[in-house]
Amino acid sequence: MQSDDDGTKLSLRIPAPARGEHPPDRVRYISRAGEMHKPALDEKVERIALMRKQLVRVIDDDGQAVGDWVPDLTVDEKVRGLRDMMLTRAFDARLLRAHRQGKTSFYMQSLGEEAIACAQQRALRPGDMHFPTYRQQGLLISSGYPLVDMMNQVLSNEFDPLHGRQLPVMYSAKSHGFFSISGNLATQYIQAVGWAMASALSGGTELASAWIGEGATAESDFHAALVFASTYQAPVILNIVNNHWAISTPEDFARGASATFADRGYGFSIPALRVDGNDYLAVYAASQWAAERARTNLGPTLIEWITLRVGAHSTSDDPSVYRPPDETERFPLGDPVERLRRHLESIGEWNDERHESLQAEVDTQIADAFAEADAHGSVKTGDVGSARTLFDDVYAEVPRHLREQRERMEEST
Amino acid sequence: MTAMTMIEAIRDAHVVAMERDDKVVVFGEDVGYFGGVFRCTQGLQERFGDHRCFDSPISEAGIVGAAVGMAAYGLRPCVEIQFADYMYPAYDQIVSEAARLRHRSAGDFTAPLVVRMPTGGGIYGGQTHSQSPEALFTHVAGLKTIVVSNPYDAKGLLIAAIEDDDPVVFLEPKRVYNGPFDGHHDRPIVPWSKHPLGEVPDGHYTIDIGSARIHRAGDEVTVLAYGTLVHVAQAAADEQGIDAEIIDLRTLVPLDVDSIVASVRKTGRCLVVHEATLTSGFGAELCATVQERCLFELEAPIVRVCGWDTPYPHAHEWSYFPGPARVGRAMRDVVSQ
Numbered sequence: 001m002q003s004d005d006d007g008t009k010l011s012l013r014i015p016a017p018a019r020g021e022h023p024p025d026r027v028r029y030i031s032r033a034g035e036m037h038k039p040a041l042d043e044k045v046e047r048i049a050l051m052r053k054q055l056v057r058v059i060d061d062d063g064q065a066v067g068d069w070v071p072d073l074t075v076d077e078k079v080r081g082l083r084d085m086m087l088t089r090a091f092d093a094r095l096l097r098a099h100r101q102g103k104t105s106f107y108m109q110s111l112g113e114e115a116i117a118c119a120q121q122r123a124l125r126p127g128d129m130h131f132p133t134y135r136q137q138g139l140l141i142s143s144g145y146p147l148v149d150m151m152n153q154v155l156s157n158e159f160d161p162l163h164g165r166q167l168p169v170m171y172s173a174k175s176h177g178f179f180s181i182s183g184n185l186a187t188q189y190i191q192a193v194g195w196a197m198a199s200a201l202s203g204g205t206e207l208a209s210a211w212i213g214e215g216a217t218a219e220s221d222f223h224a225a226l227v228f229a230s231t232y233q234a235p236v237i238l239n240i241v242n243n244h245w246a247i248s249t250p251e252d253f254a255r256g257a258s259a260t261f262a263d264r265g266y267g268f269s270i271p272a273l274r275v276d277g278n279d280y281l282a283v284y285a286a287s288q289w290a291a292e293r294a295r296t297n298l299g300p301t302l303i304e305w306i307t308l309r310v311g312a313h314s315t316s317d318d319p320s321v322y323r324p325p326d327e328t329e330r331f332p333l334g335d336p337v338e339r340l341r342r343h344l345e346s347i348g349e350w351n352d353e354r355h356e357s358l359q360a361e362v363d364t365q366i367a368d369a370f371a372e373a374d375a376h377g378s379v380k381t382g383d384v385g386s387a388r389t390l391f392d393d394v395y396a397e398v399p400r401h402l403r404e405q406r407e408r409m410e411e412s413t
Numbered sequence: 414m415t416a417m418t419m420i421e422a423i424r425d426a427h428v429v430a431m432e433r434d435d436k437v438v439v440f441g442e443d444v445g446y447f448g449g450v451f452r453c454t455q456g457l458q459e460r461f462g463d464h465r466c467f468d469s470p471i472s473e474a475g476i477v478g479a480a481v482g483m484a485a486y487g488l489r490p491c492v493e494i495q496f497a498d499y500m501y502p503a504y505d506q507i508v509s510e511a512a513r514l515r516h517r518s519a520g521d522f523t524a525p526l527v528v529r530m531p532t533g534g535g536i537y538g539g540q541t542h543s544q545s546p547e548a549l550f551t552h553v554a555g556l557k558t559i560v561v562s563n564p565y566d567a568k569g570l571l572i573a574a575i576e577d578d579d580p581v582v583f584l585e586p587k588r589v590y591n592g593p594f595d596g597h598h599d600r601p602i603v604p605w606s607k608h609p610l611g612e613v614p615d616g617h618y619t620i621d622i623g624s625a626r627i628h629r630a631g632d633e634v635t636v637l638a639y640g641t642l643v644h645v646a647q648a649a650a651d652e653q654g655i656d657a658e659i660i661d662l663r664t665l666v667p668l669d670v671d672s673i674v675a676s677v678r679k680t681g682r683c684l685v686v687h688e689a690t691l692t693s694g695f696g697a698e699l700c701a702t703v704q705e706r707c708l709f710e711l712e713a714p715i716v717r718v719c720g721w722d723t724p725y726p727h728a729h730e731w732s733y734f735p736g737p738a739r740v741g742r743a744m745r746d747v748v749s750q
Contacts, residue, residue: 180518194482224475
């Protein structure tokens with residue numbers, strides 16, 4: 001058989017990480033604030049197809065809210081949003097310091113992406129269930145979950161609601177619509193779809209909201225979730241938080257050659273939006289739109305939130321090794337707190353004095369909560385609850401073999 | 414009482430559980446309209462509607478993952494994996510999620526679900542339709558693992574599993590779906606209708622999860638078995654004329670240690686049989702348990718007869734399968750020592 005072999009060796013495209021030199025094209029197809037049309041809830045997926053390439057933005061560079069995505073929020077609600085984000089940021093800063101003080105084993109902050117969790121929490125209703133990743137502490141904080149309980153868990157002390165069983169940031173709060181966090185990536189995505197299916201099967205009214213980082217969309221459970229959500233038209237919001245970094249791996253490795261993450265929705269006929277995740281008003285509006293679609297049995301919506309992980313992946317990470325030093329400054333969508341602040345200023349409802357006053361109030365609230373939690377000690381000081389509870393909750397009732405093992409543990413300690 | 418196959422008993426268990434509790438939902442590949450490739454869910458969709466029993470995409474991770482979410486919501490999903498061999502994509506959802514949800518959330522969320530899977534060989538299914546993965550589940554804290562051997566147990570244990578508040582892996586040896594099998598591939602399966610164990614009570618009953626059953630009482634040697642091997646052990650004992658006490662474990666976790674210990678103390682000898690591969694199989698756990706609790710009452714070393722440490726072969730499955738010849742020889746050896 002004749003060969004057409006011309007000697008060309010095959011090669012692969014290996015996406016290049018920034019390695020501290022050249023930031024990749026961070027925000028593709030960036031749109032102007034107000035540019036994006038807001039479609040009807042039941043618009044055909046083909047007709048909103050381009051939204052998966054562009055970007056829903058509301059707050060412009062001057063702080064003005066423009067376009068038909070402007071949400072119907074009162075000034076008080078906007079100030080509350082600003083407060084939620086500032087509280088989340090202050091919480092992170094204090095707990096990060098607690099790690100540096102040797103009071104906790106581990107921490108993960110959400111610096112730079114506070115708007116997404118805080119605004120979506122406010123756009124959904126009590127009874128809805130979020131299936132978060134480890135970077136949505138803003139969901140809990142903006143829902144009013146007790147800060148001291150969160151801090152007790154981070155410190156793993158005697159009052160840790162999860163009895164020292166989980167990593168410090170892997171909260172669980174059914175009462176606040178916050179599903180228990182797993183360390184295994186993407187598993188919660190299909191669970192959220194199942195939860196939403198159960199709500200519909202039961203004739204319920206509650207939605208599920210699935211959360212994932214852009215890197216974890218490479219996991220197969222993400223794809224299983226999209227198949228199920230699309231097949232059964234489940235009442236679920238499918239969030240992809242694109243903060244550009246999966247530890248040191250840039251988004252390029254999970255995204256595919258030239259796609260957006262929102263493109264993943266199109267193949268399943270799931271309406272998909274890309275949204276400026278550092279724009280509190282855009283996040284609120286898009287979340288509200290997706291929630292209304294779900295509540296009226298129009299099925300799932302996929303949203304890619306564009307943001308930037310300003311901090312390290314975790315306290316075990318050193319981002320200076322792999323990312324450009326000026327990346328935050330060059331990020332075109334700015335800082336979510338500053339943008340909402342500027343918006344409130346632009347409508348004459350905010351000024352430096354009020355901002356400083358709110359910052360002082362938030363700082364005091366965090367300091368007081370931390371003082372209370374810290375008084376209970378931490379895993380580092382050995383002030384943890386009884387190890388006896390290790391054997392609880394493995395099963396509904398403690399079976400014989402675990403009773404025996406618990407006795408053996410107690411005999412030996 | 415009605416004479417039933419194990420398939421019919423499993424179907425009946427679904428009906429009873431679904432009638433008693435409208436939170437029970439059944440789904441999986443082909444289980445809805447078609448009634449499952451083994452027909453265990455036949456008629457459920459017609460009877461309970463397509464919101465109680467429905468087909469799913471061919472995605473095992475999706476099936477179990479969705480079931481975890483449903484269970485967390487408050488439903489009681491009972492899902493089918495078409496063959497146990499296909500559960501590997503769902504393994505993470507079973508072991509990292511369903512098994513640990515209660516513990517990691519301190520009881521905030523729970524996952525009361527059942528994952529049913531046809532297991533074992535003897536149907537010329539080759540290496541991808543013949544596996545016995547029970548040890549992959551028994552090693553995991555937070556799961557309960559059941560292997561059934563007859564229609565009565567299958568119905569009572571499946572209802573118990575669906576009503577249980579913990580995640581349960583429910584393994585159904587397909588070689589005994591239609592009748593007890595004595596391990597001789599060239600003989601017909603004895604239909605359950607001609608077998609006393611095929612009699613199944615009508616309506617609701619449960620069997621305690623964690624209770625073993627003395628399948629055949631005897632004094633010479635204790636045989637610890639489950640699933641298909643219960644029947645093979647009986648054939649071997651009958652053929653060898655050995656007065657073996659065969660214990661059908663039924664539940665591997667939690668294990669009925671008391672029944673095992675009582676029997677081994679009585680007979681002084683122990684043979685462990687299963688179809689799964691030998692190394693690190695559940696038989697190793699059984700041997701260790703007997704050794705820890707009965708060493709000084711043993712009159713002979715504990716012996717294991719299991720599948721070989723190879724993948725399950727298509728054309729040579731009757732060489733792989735621990736049939737009555739291998740089990741009988743081991744039984745004789747243990748008794749003669």
